[in-house]
Amino acid sequence: MHKLSIRIFVPSLLLLVLLAAPTPGIAELTETEVSKSLICYACPGEPLNIDRCSGGDQMRSAISSMLNEGKSKQQILDYFVAQFGDSILTTVPKKGFNLVAYLGPIVGLLVGIPVAILIIRRWGSANRQQAADEATDGTATPLNDEMKQQIEAELSKLDEED
Numbered sequence: 001m002h003k004l005s006i007r008i009f010v011p012s013l014l015l016l017v018l019l020a021a022p023t024p025g026i027a028e029l030t031e032t033e034v035s036k037s038l039i040c041y042a043c044p045g046e047p048l049n050i051d052r053c054s055g056g057d058q059m060r061s062a063i064s065s066m067l068n069e070g071k072s073k074q075q076i077l078d079y080f081v082a083q084f085g086d087s088i089l090t091t092v093p094k095k096g097f098n099l100v101a102y103l104g105p106i107v108g109l110l111v112g113i114p115v116a117i118l119i120i121r122r123w124g125s126a127n128r129q130q131a132a133d134e135a136t137d138g139t140a141t142p143l144n145d146e147m148k149q150q151i152e153a154e155l156s157k158l159d160e161e162d
Contacts, residue, residue, distance in 0.1 A: 034063050034073050037091070041084050 035048040042055025059080070066076045080088050092098045143151075 030067055030073065031060070031063055034067075034076050035060060037073070037077055037089060038080055039088055039090055041088060044087075047090055 032049060038048040038059065040046045040048050040051040040053060040056040040059065042053050043051050046053075046056075048056055048059055062079075063076055066079065071079075077089065086093060086098070092101055094102055
């Protein structure tokens, strides 16, 4: 019985110590994580984690105060979206009309690749058919001696002009 209680007591004690131990850097990590998802309102196109203007400082201090209040990342992002709109986010939300930006290229490939293959096959078969028709019809006439002499004469003229 004594060994069993030690087997349970020691792991329980270790788990309690790990859970109760302070974890340094969690607030900074969360602030950095939140600021990576936002764009500075004062410097459009500049991610907040890179921006160093006074507008960015105001946003970062607002993030810090919300984190101290215990708000989650999504709550903080929702706060800024309510103030500035979706353009404050570094990534477009996957909802509504914005979904076209995510699904458009995939749909384009799914439709475009089979269409391109079909067109290429038809062009290839049309060219092969045309070549076969010309060969059987005899429309392609071989060069006779007169044509060969005319070509030779014109080529020699071009050589003399250079």
